[in-house]
Amino acid sequence: MIIKSVEFLTSAVRREQYPPEGVPEIAFAGRSNVGKSSLINLLMNRKKLAKVSQNPGKTRTINFFTVNGSFRIVDLPGYGFARVSKAEAEKWGPMMEEYLSGRPDLLKVVQLVDVRHAPSAQDRQMYEYLQYYGLDGLVVATKADKVSKNELNRNLAVIRRELKLKKTDRVIPVSALHKTGTEEVLSAMDEILSAYHPGPTESEEETIDGCQEKV
Numbered sequence: 001m002i003i004k005s006v007e008f009l010t011s012a013v014r015r016e017q018y019p020p021e022g023v024p025e026i027a028f029a030g031r032s033n034v035g036k037s038s039l040i041n042l043l044m045n046r047k048k049l050a051k052v053s054q055n056p057g058k059t060r061t062i063n064f065f066t067v068n069g070s071f072r073i074v075d076l077p078g079y080g081f082a083r084v085s086k087a088e089a090e091k092w093g094p095m096m097e098e099y100l101s102g103r104p105d106l107l108k109v110v111q112l113v114d115v116r117h118a119p120s121a122q123d124r125q126m127y128e129y130l131q132y133y134g135l136d137g138l139v140v141a142t143k144a145d146k147v148s149k150n151e152l153n154r155n156l157a158v159i160r161r162e163l164k165l166k167k168t169d170r171v172i173p174v175s176a177l178h179k180t181g182t183e184e185v186l187s188a189m190d191e192i193l194s195a196y197h198p199g200p201t202e203s204e205e206e207t208i209d210g211c212q213e214k215v
């Protein structure tokens with residue numbers, strides 16, 4: 001996939017604020033500080049598209065970006081950061097549930113995990129969520145520059161085992177620092193998007209239901 005254009009579309013915390021349906025979306029989920037925003041910037045080849053921070057909890061809204069004028073990527077707020085206020089943390093679940101459960105053109109949620117650690121209970125829970133909604137199957141292991149080649153292979157196996165991945169599910173190691181892994185992620189996104197067949201629009205449905213009896 002060649003990224004020709006990318007633009008920030010909108011931030012949302014509620015359904016009414018989401019951009020209109022009818023455009024395929026691929027979202028990115030993971031623990032706060034795992035590197036979601038960094039990965040998005042890397043994939044899109046833009047330094048400051050999604051805000052990256054030393055302070056975890058930077059992304060607290062659902063952020064939509066339009067890519068190549070044809071699909072959207074969605075930066076989801078991170079979970080599992082202790083220093084986020086309780087009130088803030090309590091908003092996370094309903095906000096995610098509302099998005100994941102009611103977005104017909106959401107094709108996949110890329111689950112990010114830190115390659116240095118075994119997936120946390122929250123990572124596993126998030127992935128089960130994605131399985132429940134049929135949005136699972138693509139995992140990105142971030143910060144690959146922080147481990148040796150041996151550790152990398154060992155940890156990828158742990159990630160597969162702990163998230164209970166199927167043989168056909170993919171785990172792609174990436175490093176935002178060394179800029180590696182992007183080609184693999186972009187080509188996986190290409191595959192996902194090429195399988196997109198939008199449902200009939202409301203007006204098309206009307207024609208089918210009404211058997212074109214409007215003569």
Ligand SMILES: Nc1nc2c(ncn2[C@@H]2O[C@H](COP(=O)(O)OP(=O)(O)OP(=O)(O)O)[C@@H](O)[C@H]2O)c(=O)[nH]1
Nearest residue numbers: 032033034035036037038053057058059078143176
């Ligand atoms: N060494 C290294 N550091 C990384 C990598 N990816 C991200 N980081 C660093 O990790 C920190 C968090 O990155 P973000 O991209 O802001 O993480 P996030 O998942 O968007 O975090 P929230 O918005 O809080 O959910 C930043 O300091 C990044 O520079 C990577 O591949 N390698």
Ligand SMILES: [Mg+2]
Nearest residue numbers: 036037058059
């Ligand atoms: Mg972020």
